[in-house]
Amino acid sequence: MRLVGEPVRHVCGISGGKDSSALAVYMRDQVPDMEYFFCDTGAELPETYEYLNKLEAVLGKPIARLNSDKGFDHWFEVFRGALPSPQMRWCTKNMKIKPLEAWLGDAPAISYVAIRADESNRKGYISTKPNIETSFPFVEDGIDHDGVIKILDDAGVGLPSYYEWRTRSGCYFCFYQRKAEWVGLADRHPELFERAVAIESKVLVDAGVGQDVSYKEHAMEGRSYTWSGGESLTDLIARREEIMVKHEAAMERQHNNRSNIPLVEVLAGAFDDDDDSEACAICSL
Numbered sequence: 001m002r003l004v005g006e007p008v009r010h011v012c013g014i015s016g017g018k019d020s021s022a023l024a025v026y027m028r029d030q031v032p033d034m035e036y037f038f039c040d041t042g043a044e045l046p047e048t049y050e051y052l053n054k055l056e057a058v059l060g061k062p063i064a065r066l067n068s069d070k071g072f073d074h075w076f077e078v079f080r081g082a083l084p085s086p087q088m089r090w091c092t093k094n095m096k097i098k099p100l101e102a103w104l105g106d107a108p109a110i111s112y113v114a115i116r117a118d119e120s121n122r123k124g125y126i127s128t129k130p131n132i133e134t135s136f137p138f139v140e141d142g143i144d145h146d147g148v149i150k151i152l153d154d155a156g157v158g159l160p161s162y163y164e165w166r167t168r169s170g171c172y173f174c175f176y177q178r179k180a181e182w183v184g185l186a187d188r189h190p191e192l193f194e195r196a197v198a199i200e201s202k203v204l205v206d207a208g209v210g211q212d213v214s215y216k217e218h219a220m221e222g223r224s225y226t227w228s229g230g231e232s233l234t235d236l237i238a239r240r241e242e243i244m245v246k247h248e249a250a251m252e253r254q255h256n257n258r259s260n261i262p263l264v265e266v267l268a269g270a271f272d273d274d275d276d277s278e279a280c281a282i283c284s285l
Helices: 018-027 046-059 072-078 090-104 137-141 145-155 179-188 190-206 233-238 240-257 263-274
Strands: 009-013 035-040 063-067 109-112 132-135
Touching: 009 018, 009 090, 018 046, 018 137, 018 145, 035 090, 046 063, 063 090, 072 090, 179 190, 179 233, 179 240, 190 233, 233 240
Parallel strands: 009 035, 009 109, 035 063, 109 132
Antiparallel strands: none
């Protein structure tokens, strides 16, 4: 319970995605003492870091970069034999939530979360710590997807450039990426794609998976040995043409169904049609 007269911190997390970025701009003049933060895993896309720099200029204050005291390589060793996955999101817990709650400490705080009015069923980070209250300004003020785009356009920052090929922020190896997004990573950041391949290959070797044996025969319950749905990245990229033909067909269907809509919406619809996996709201708001 907050004591009367006790100072309260106002904090707004920025993932590098459109919704949280728009919320930061939206709250800039409403809460002058707002503190902005970004949970930096050290594995973000270059486009994300570039966009954060643009946002800082618009916000007129720095965005605190919160880093885990131990990076991905450490936690990868701890969870050897298991890549992060929807069933085992150790990356989110150890590299985002823990640094955030350590930064907030025990002082009273209000955390502003970028859930939009048109996605009230979506869940973002809501702390169980009693000193942290949660506020949803977009829901309260009726701001939807189009409102978010308008806020960013009016501020002159627009959308992050990764929206040309990807629908979410987050680590370059995010297991929520769709097949076509992995192809996009290979095309635009081949060095990061190869790094993800190397991590996956090490896990497969440590699991004792031979070339003629399915990893599923070795997989422990709830553990993942590949980044993308039971298919190694090597096998995935070998199907590049098949994946992109399917994706481009989905893009065309979306465009034909709704003309004169932004590329980011066409992409989102195509990926939803192409693959029904859901993003991690903590990372990609």
